[in-house]
Amino acid sequence: MKKMRANYPQAFKAKVALEAIKEEKTTSELASQYQVHPGQIRNWKKDLSFYKNIVY
Numbered sequence: 001m002k003k004m005r006a007n008y009p010q011a012f013k014a015k016v017a018l019e020a021i022k023e024e025k026t027t028s029e030l031a032s033q034y035q036v037h038p039g040q041i042r043n044w045k046k047d048l049s050f051y052k053n054i055v056y
Contacts, residue, residue: 008036016041017048 016034020027020041031038 006036013044014048017044020045021048 016030016036019025020030027038027041030041
């Protein structure tokens, strides 16, 4: 049986990415807190930065 990939809501991704951008906690700390892979947080952070540049 195949393992299901986790699908996270956009609001959750944005919340975690914004916390990562604030740099109050390390990516590893956030990954442990939200139970996601640190690489995933880096991707969300990069995506959020890309869209931020388009909006402003």
